[in-house]
Amino acid sequence: MDIAEIPPIVTASLVSYTRLTEARKAEIVAQLSAILGARYVLHSPYDLMLYEYDASIERGKPDIVVLPASAEEIASIVKLARRYQIPIVPRGAGTGLSGGAVPIHGGIVIVFARMNRILDVDYANLRATIQPGLVNLHLSLALNPHGFYYVPDPSSQRSCTIGGNVGENAGGPHTLIYGVTTNHVLGLEIVTAEGEIVQVGGNGLDTPGYDLTGLLIGSEGTLCIATKIIVRIVRMPEAVKTMVAVFDDMDDASNTVSEIIASGVIPAAIEMMDQMILQAVEEATHAGYPRDAAAVLLMEAEGLQETVAEQIEQIVSICEKHHARTVRIAATEAERQLLWAGRKNAFGAVGRISPEFYVQDGVVPRTKLPYVLRRISEICESYHLRVGNVFHAGDGNLHPLILFDSQVPGEIERVRQAGHEILHVCAEVGGSITGEHGVGLEKQEEMALIFSEVDLRIMQQVRTAWNPQQTFNPGKLFPRPGLCADIKQL
Amino acid sequence: MIGEITTLVHTLQQTLPPARLITDLDALRGYPIDGLLPGLVTIPNTVEEAAQIIAAAHEQHLTVMARGGGSQTNLGGLAERIDVLLQTTRLDSLLEHEGPDLTCQVEAGITLATLQEHLRTQGQRLSLDPPGASETTIGGILATNASGPKRLRYGTARDLVIGMRVVQADGEIARSGGRVVKNVAGYDLNKLYIGSLGTLGIIVEANFKLHPLPQSERTLLLSYARVEDAMQTVIKLMGSLLTPSALELIDTGAANDMADLFGVSLPTSGYTLAVNVEGSRATIARQIEETRSLARQEHALLGEEMEGPEQDHFWDTVREHTQGTLTCKTSVLLTQVVPYLTMLQEICNRYQLESASIAHAGNGVIYTELRPGDATSRLLAAITELRRYLDVLGGVLVIERCPVEMKRLLSIWGEPKGDFRMMQSLKQQFDPQGTFVRGRFLGGL
Numbered sequence: 001m002d003i004a005e006i007p008p009i010v011t012a013s014l015v016s017y018t019r020l021t022e023a024r025k026a027e028i029v030a031q032l033s034a035i036l037g038a039r040y041v042l043h044s045p046y047d048l049m050l051y052e053y054d055a056s057i058e059r060g061k062p063d064i065v066v067l068p069a070s071a072e073e074i075a076s077i078v079k080l081a082r083r084y085q086i087p088i089v090p091r092g093a094g095t096g097l098s099g100g101a102v103p104i105h106g107g108i109v110i111v112f113a114r115m116n117r118i119l120d121v122d123y124a125n126l127r128a129t130i131q132p133g134l135v136n137l138h139l140s141l142a143l144n145p146h147g148f149y150y151v152p153d154p155s156s157q158r159s160c161t162i163g164g165n166v167g168e169n170a171g172g173p174h175t176l177i178y179g180v181t182t183n184h185v186l187g188l189e190i191v192t193a194e195g196e197i198v199q200v201g202g203n204g205l206d207t208p209g210y211d212l213t214g215l216l217i218g219s220e221g222t223l224c225i226a227t228k229i230i231v232r233i234v235r236m237p238e239a240v241k242t243m244v245a246v247f248d249d250m251d252d253a254s255n256t257v258s259e260i261i262a263s264g265v266i267p268a269a270i271e272m273m274d275q276m277i278l279q280a281v282e283e284a285t286h287a288g289y290p291r292d293a294a295a296v297l298l299m300e301a302e303g304l305q306e307t308v309a310e311q312i313e314q315i316v317s318i319c320e321k322h323h324a325r326t327v328r329i330a331a332t333e334a335e336r337q338l339l340w341a342g343r344k345n346a347f348g349a350v351g352r353i354s355p356e357f358y359v360q361d362g363v364v365p366r367t368k369l370p371y372v373l374r375r376i377s378e379i380c381e382s383y384h385l386r387v388g389n390v391f392h393a394g395d396g397n398l399h400p401l402i403l404f405d406s407q408v409p410g411e412i413e414r415v416r417q418a419g420h421e422i423l424h425v426c427a428e429v430g431g432s433i434t435g436e437h438g439v440g441l442e443k444q445e446e447m448a449l450i451f452s453e454v455d456l457r458i459m460q461q462v463r464t465a466w467n468p469q470q471t472f473n474p475g476k477l478f479p480r481p482g483l484c485a486d487i488k489q490l
Numbered sequence: 491m492i493g494e495i496t497t498l499v500h501t502l503q504q505t506l507p508p509a510r511l512i513t514d515l516d517a518l519r520g521y522p523i524d525g526l527l528p529g530l531v532t533i534p535n536t537v538e539e540a541a542q543i544i545a546a547a548h549e550q551h552l553t554v555m556a557r558g559g560g561s562q563t564n565l566g567g568l569a570e571r572i573d574v575l576l577q578t579t580r581l582d583s584l585l586e587h588e589g590p591d592l593t594c595q596v597e598a599g600i601t602l603a604t605l606q607e608h609l610r611t612q613g614q615r616l617s618l619d620p621p622g623a624s625e626t627t628i629g630g631i632l633a634t635n636a637s638g639p640k641r642l643r644y645g646t647a648r649d650l651v652i653g654m655r656v657v658q659a660d661g662e663i664a665r666s667g668g669r670v671v672k673n674v675a676g677y678d679l680n681k682l683y684i685g686s687l688g689t690l691g692i693i694v695e696a697n698f699k700l701h702p703l704p705q706s707e708r709t710l711l712l713s714y715a716r717v718e719d720a721m722q723t724v725i726k727l728m729g730s731l732l733t734p735s736a737l738e739l740i741d742t743g744a745a746n747d748m749a750d751l752f753g754v755s756l757p758t759s760g761y762t763l764a765v766n767v768e769g770s771r772a773t774i775a776r777q778i779e780e781t782r783s784l785a786r787q788e789h790a791l792l793g794e795e796m797e798g799p800e801q802d803h804f805w806d807t808v809r810e811h812t813q814g815t816l817t818c819k820t821s822v823l824l825t826q827v828v829p830y831l832t833m834l835q836e837i838c839n840r841y842q843l844e845s846a847s848i849a850h851a852g853n854g855v856i857y858t859e860l861r862p863g864d865a866t867s868r869l870l871a872a873i874t875e876l877r878r879y880l881d882v883l884g885g886v887l888v889i890e891r892c893p894v895e896m897k898r899l900l901s902i903w904g905e906p907k908g909d910f911r912m913m914q915s916l917k918q919q920f921d922p923q924g925t926f927v928r929g930r931f932l933g934g935l
Binding site: 125199367432452 | 588589590591593613635637645648658662665666668669671672673674675677678679680681682685686690701702705725728729731732769770772777821822823824825854884885904906907909910913915916919920931932933
């Protein structure tokens with residue numbers, strides 16, 4: 001088809017969504033049941049409740065929830081939704097922190113619980129083809145006996161799905177050397193907003209044309225529905241050494257991180273936890289984290305034995321130079337796993353010290369860490385809120401955890417304000433408003449802190465090209481029209 | 491067109507006195523793109539000037555193409571019309587090098603070699619090693635998605651770019667990504683612009699994540715009588731605990747070229763596998779040792795080692811080999827390399843053509859020089875058969891360099907696939923008026 005034959009698309013500036021009437025809903029349920037089978041179409045209020053929320057603080061009621069088994073079924077669902085102008089919200093495990101899976105305009109939520117298999121593993125060619133509903137850790141567990149694994153390991157990997165990872169371009173603690181999801185996905189099979197099944201990317205590298213795979217990853221469910229994912233798999237490293245360095249001063253810990261990177265050593269992971277988090281984590285996990293330290297660095301070196309030994313030596317010497325109280329290298333695999341369990345369960349552990357908490361996600365240049373951590377402390381203090389910090393110090397990706405109690409009047413509002421100011425600081429120092437959790441519903445307005453009106457308009461051209469009616473996950477990612485003015489005033 | 495170009499020149503002369511404009515026909519002959527001369531060459535001094543030029547061209551419904559060092563302008567199909575050539579070489583500033591953060595920001599007209607020189611002063615580098623580092627500009631590398639042997643370990647531009655500024659069809663400058671190494675805010679437009687050959691926007695600035703320079707580097711050369719043995723070594727290495735930075739498979743034809751043209755002597759029968767490792771001395775010694783022993787199991791013959799200037803010269807030569815008269819770039823899976831090279835041999839024999847191939851063996855990317863470059867009908871037939879074979883394998887063959895006449899007879903990118911419609915939609919949104927030159931990209935986009 002000649003490009004001149006494609007009709008020009010005009011942006012739907014404000015797409016409006018009206019809830020389905022009972023009659024219309026019944027019609028659609030019947031049609032979906034014909035496609036999927038009635039038991040895979042949920043529509044009673046009781047069944048729908050589970051799908052109103054994810055791991056963020058947002059909520060939205062779906063009209064219908066479906067559990068398809070194939071790309072063809074999904075294509076039919078999309079075509080049906082298009083006819084009736086119903087939004088579609090793809091949902092992985094619902095562990096997202098930015099509201100990506102929350103159906104704020106209602107519509108049909110697509111759940112991938114029945115599309116969760118490993119379809120093929122090709123060890124010689126270092127790739128695997130999987131379905132989007134596959135739990136992240138399950139892939140690595142399946143590959144481990146052969147000495148391989150799938151690298152991106154978000155902290156929620158025991159529950160989150162790779163389809164969800166693709167939607168958010170998920171990261172985790174090991175992204176410093178190895179990158180994020182987009183560096184480990186080779187191709188996709190997708191269903192487009194028009195209900196077509198398209199193969200994107202391919203067998204070999206550098207396929208001619210635009211890098212659609214790269215553009216689609218991290219698009220937060222607004223451009224396509226992934227139905228098959230081709231991932232890169234790699235050999236597990238020969239040696240892994242995990243160590244803990246304890247500091248009596250937060251700045252010492254931050255400066256240690258900067259110097260390690262600057263010295264040319266790039267550890268596989270550098271995680272930082274401050275006192276508040278340490279106390280919660282130690283209560284919960286008893287991993288041996290000191291409750292009275294100002295900050296702890298959890299670091300990992302992996303690779304060949306020789307490389308690991310050299311790196312650890314270098315890291316230890318830099319820690320000591322910056323007044324580390326103690327430096328301990330995990331002696332056994334069990335000890336190692338416990339240290340990581342402590343870190344990966346940090347969010348859960350915080351539940352012990354506060355009824356609720358709000359996780360922020362921002363990125364700053366590493367060298368700005370000490371300044372930004374101080375500002376976060378000041379901001380939260382000014383709102384009379386307690387804050388703990390656990391984060392991927394190696395790539396400057398912060399996760400302040402703001403503790404609160406929603407029973408206290410006005411507290412939620414102060415939390416949102418504090419969160420917003422923290423993102424402001426991240427933007428000010430040349431960072432980003434999200435390192436891995438995504439924009440979703442949480443940070444739509446803050447997009448204006450790091451992107452100009454022109455930047456956002458150009459970005460939205462992609463959605464106009466592929467999802468002009470905004471059928472997929474509407475109301476997410478971009479600032480809602482008319483609200484931008486508020487941001488500039490703050 | 492002449493009228494619009496005159497108007498454009500007039501406009502530019504009013505608003506941009508410092509920008510150099512080349513309108514004289516003799517001078518324009520210095521800027522052919524596949525034999526086609528642009529109507530006007532502009533050489534902006536700043537990013538803002540570049541944007542103004544594009545805005546003005548857009549207003550006059552003229553077409554624009556960017557040119558950096560000119561080393562990759564042969565890539566792509568035939569342009570329909572080039573009204574304005576935007577020469578980017580004056581946009582050559584290193585804007586920032588945040589050493590402790592391992593990031594940098596550059597203007598797109600800086601050459602790779604110049605950038606690397608700057609970064610070296612703080613013991614760092616951009617881990618991209620395409621050919622022609624002293625001529626090729628960052629913008630050119632990104633627009634063509636150029637890469638080199640070390641992509642095996644460090645990836646390509648898409649894995650190293652963290653942000654960009656790109657001039658749109660109407661002259662607006664838009665930012666994508668940012669300045670930090672981890673960032674998921676918004677759509678990843680960096681990925682879209684990389685490799686887009688200037689069809690969606692002209693890259694004027696780019697931000698990268700950097701790596702520390704390795705402590706040391708060594709290259710091991712292994713010789714094989716049979717390509718099966720060489721590739722079996724590659725497959726084993728890729729599945730092993732070892733972490734080579736590059737694995738290049740060099741056939742007889744390429745070995746002969748390297749000897750004749752660059753004085754690099756390799757065995758001129760059979761296959762050479764060049765294994766590059768980086769790291770500390772202890773790590774390298776271990777990797778070389780284990781590679782040798784693994785290779786011996788696959789009947790490898792010799793095992794010379796190189797470092798220092800000899801090593802540098804070797805790899806420069808390897809990179810330059812991809813810049814021949816008729817170079818095809820084939821992408822297949824690792825396990826398909828041997829079947830493909832076997833088929834290539836067979837087809838070349840049948841059509842009385844010679845081939846010389848160097849592959850990024852661990853990536854399944856094969857660069858093949860076909861000769862003689864003027865045997866047009868035989869070359870077309872051979873390439874057509876190769877592409878048919880690759881269709882079955884799910885691989886692709888792109889003709890990266892060839893005589894201009896051949897471009898009229900054969901699509902250099904191959905046929906667009908099922909996702910082409912999505913690409914067309916993007917082009918329609920980003921450049922509805924066709925301000926960026928048409929005809930060079932996949933499907934004529």
